[in-house]
Amino acid sequence: MSFFTAQDICAGYGGKNIVSHCSFSIEEGCLTGLLGANGSGKTTLIKAICGSLPHKGTCTLEGQMLERLSPKALGRRIGYVPQKSGLELDISALDTVMMGFHADLGLLEGPAPGMKKRAAEILDLVGLEGRQEDNYRTLSRGQQQLCLLARAMAADRRMLILDEPESALDFPLRRRMLALVKRWLGEPGRCALVSLHDPALALNHCHRLLLIREGSLLGVLKPGEDDLQTIEAGLSQIYGPVSLQEVSNGRGEKQLVMLWEGQE
């Protein structure tokens, strides 16, 4: 049985389905990317899995059906990084990260000293050293994204779900964020799902790629296992005529680059 399974997910807004009958699975330790054009249903699918959007179908994590869990029990299993947080409050970066421990605390219980220490460590890890007391609202969009990643990773969760985390990040920070997620996946009993806009980032970092178009999953790509023609054919279904080139950087590390082959 797979570590995480989504079965026949249908979700949308105002009675209209945006995603229809999406089924897929993620294995333990796997970083799975979700690729699709704007409006293809990536965020809707992610919100349905996180339990923040009513949906049909079922999601199972380690054999437990997520739809049957209380919000707190769900929060103890999943860490979520939204595309853009709605948090518009004068609150320190450290306090923002500490929110991630909520599901582990009783109604009137405050975070333990160990949690505060862990939150400070994880802020350092994501590259926000010395920014603990900085106001979250005054951080740049990219720094806010890193802060939200720290919030999701601070507590010990089974699955990380990230919704276009790279949208506010510059080139080095995009790579850094995915490297942090891969490092987080190093512990046993974890998996991650990340929706991405940047195909090159997805191709070079994700173990599996789910392709979504008009709310339907078109297939799964396995970068590193599938041949270039298969991957090109898959990506062309989303982006139109594209080709892939394998190039090497100065250290000889091979990376895939996607090129546009159509007419402007």
Added chain:
Amino acid sequence: MGKTNKLWIAAGGLFLAALAAVSLFVGKYPLTLGALLSGDPYQWKIFLTLRLGRTVMGVAGGFALGAAGFVYQTVFRNPLASPDVIGVASGASAGAAAGILFCSSAAAVTMSAFAGALLAVMSALALARLDSTGRSGAVVLSGIAVHALAQTALMTLKLTADPERELAAIEYWIMGSLSGISIYDLPAHLILCALCLGILFALHRQVILLANEEGEARALGVNVGALRLMVLLTATLLVAAVVSLTGLISFVGLMAPHCARMITKSNRRETMVFSGLIGGCLLCAGDIFARSAGQAELPVSIFTSLLGAPFLIYLIVKGGRDG
């Protein structure tokens, strides 16, 4: 708690204590500390029946309105949300007017005011849900609609009131005043306030979690619907416990949290305490002004509105400047 915040809270507490001390000795009937200490029965009667009650209510009521305003603004994720703006206070007014017309006891008026406040906040929340985008501004718009409905109900009740007795009581209630509050009226209201404040301070961490978008809060493990209901019910009960005795007090719940946040630059528990202290200072100062500004006593909301209206303009200008 940061050292700076501790200092601000200490300063706010001292200033509020000073205002409370002044409030005890300001008014139509002169009162002196010496006469009180000498045991003058006339002075003691004035102290107990006219001054102590309104001073305690000024401190406790203002504190409650300031702390409740902090909660409303955080939970609604809107800096303009306050007991006044989202219609809770006008719901309480309509409720109190119904209580004055159809019941006679003070306890019934309090209960009726509470029921009106509760109905208002529930209606505002239900109306806001009609906006499928979940914009926080929808709550304010809903509050304006609820406020208008409550005002309509209030006008209808006033039309049916006996002009000499009931209408006067309703008008007196609406104008908002601490006069006539005796120390003997307070215990039940103060216990209710203390209980609600205790709950809200204990739930501060949860209140802050509600400042996230609904889906985001849920993904953090928050039972958003149940928690929001519990927090808003408690804050509404707190406001109702105050305004059922004082009548409408405008802008305290709006200004105090803003001032506290501007000074402490945070939203921690101590900011909520500081917001309460500022609320207490505003209401105490307003009551002193109401007693000493003219020949006759003025409604306390005149003073709070005089400060509140320019403050709203300041928020608009600041919002424009901050982008």
